[in-house]
Amino acid sequence: MTVTRKSPTIQDVAREAGVSTATVSRALSTPDRVSQATRERIEAAIAATGYTLNQAARSLRRQRAGTIVMAIPNAGNPYYSSILDSVLAEASSRGYGVLVSNRVQGDPTVWLRDYFQSSRADGLLLFDLTLDIASMRRFMTEHGNLPIVVVGDEMVEPGINLVTSDNREATGRAVEHLVGLGHRNIGFVTGPTMHDYPNERLLGFRQAMGRNGLPLREDWIIPGDHRMDSGYRAGSAFLTLAERPTAMVCANDEMAIGFISRVQQAGLRCPQDVSVIGFDDTDMAQYVSPPLTTMRQKRAELGAISTAALLDIVEGMRDPAKPVRIILRCDLVVRSSTAPLPGAAEAPAPRLRR
Incomplete structure (x- = not known):
């Protein structure tokens, strides 16, 4: 038996x-x-x-939870797909789990504070810059000096751990790409400005326009919030302009896609009537019509590098008194949504940078 x-x-x-x-x-x-x-x-x-x-x-x-929290503002945004994959892979390879927190109604810090008050997590990857970073830092310090690594579009103060793309330089190169195609009248669909930090992509746009001696018209800078419907509304605002730019830089791909959809509904053609360049190179950018020219963020690297940095701090492998500061370069990916301005002098064909 x-x-x-x-x-x-x-x-x-x-x-x-x-x-x-x-x-x-x-x-x-x-x-x-x-x-x-x-x-x-x-x-x-x-x-x-x-x-x-x-x-x-x-x-x-x-005396650790063996878990980190990844706080994102919108789980439905395709920008976070490859980032999430790389965060999970890096954390798992080091024996950690990941709690993914999507922002909800009300005070968005409540659901984060609960994780750390109950000692369910060892640190925070903060992608949601709508949160009050200073308040979260104080709270984390009071609950065991737990580390935060910010992963976002803005250059937060030097004392905060930060992993980001060089958004200002990349937006400048987006403008240079359009200038190389003969465009001089260029507009911008901007994302929201958080806290008191400069909006790096808007700042990069303004600086590049100035470097090239191009007209910087405030009515050609259209507000958005990084969602596709705000890009669609920006397209409607563009259509009401008495004088329209011949090219638009959009602060992310979702807004660029919404913008193109709206102007095409009105009978305009992209890129023949307006060239459009996005930012991020999300998975759908190459499949829309026309395929979207964009600035590619190294999203998988952002996820892996920020996770490794956070876990290095948790495990005492990195001095917490020396804040992390890692800035990654973006790549220009040229597709069909940008083209030479009709009648402009022939410009050298832009190259795909990897």
């Missing part, structure tokens, strides 16, 4: 350690709330019983 041995349970661990199951559970989920002596007894009981919650046992020894 074969006897099947029952797998050890948390009750077995509690009996072996001489504590309640609630104490074992608390030690595994929030080890800082249990005394060192009790944690050591529970760790020994886990080893003696063969209880197989290995990640929990490791967390017990190091």
